[in-house]
Amino acid sequence: MTRPVILLGAGGHAKVLLETLRLNGVEVLGYVAPAPSAEPIDAKYLGDDDQVAMFAADEVELVNSVGGLTLDRRQRLYDNFKARSYHFSPVIHPSAVISNSASLGEGVQIMAGAVIQAGTCLADNVIINTRASVDHDCYIDSHSHIAVGAVLAGNIHVGEKTLIGAGSIVIQGIAIGIESVVGAGAVVVHDVPAGKTVVGVPAR
DSSP states (O other), X not given: OXXXXXXXXXXXXXXXXXXXXXXXXXXXXXXXXXXXXXXXXXXXXXXXXGGGGGSOTTTOEEEEOSOTTOHHHHHHHHHHHHTTTXXXXXXXXXXXXXXXXOEEOTTOEXXXXXXXXXXXXXXXXOEEOTTXXXXXXXXXXXXXXXXXXXXXXXXXXXXXXXXXXTTOEEOTTOEEOTTOXXXXXXXXXXXXXXXXXXXXXXXX
């Protein structure tokens, strides 16, 4: 990556991304948000989202810093700036383990200690959070979030804009429909229909 980046958002997820970007030697120009962050964040406040237009789309790259619990907003931000020809940078922690045969979409974020195994495909704007494990031949569709410590066995399809909660486990061969939620700590042993929330052990 040669272009400097701008963070879109300023919460806790932004702080983790900022640290990861700097570990990778990336220049961060600052962040945009409706107002300056109430939490300490070691980056310049550039103003609201409209201030991104001060930079040409071929001069900077963007990082979607909105957290993975607000997937609607993450998708809206992504779609809005893609429509204006901006590009989203990947953010990959140096400690992540990623198979050479994995496929990564635009703006993918892979946090510390995550593992992505052979044949897996991560579509655009996906978050694989800290210590999450995604085994072989999984497909994670756009704008989804695999939360901290979640474990996905092989051949799993996660639909668009779906949250796989912290510490949850999904056994092999499962399909999880679009805009679904797997609760924290759940164990998924059956397919999950679109738009459903499942919790518990086994998840229902």
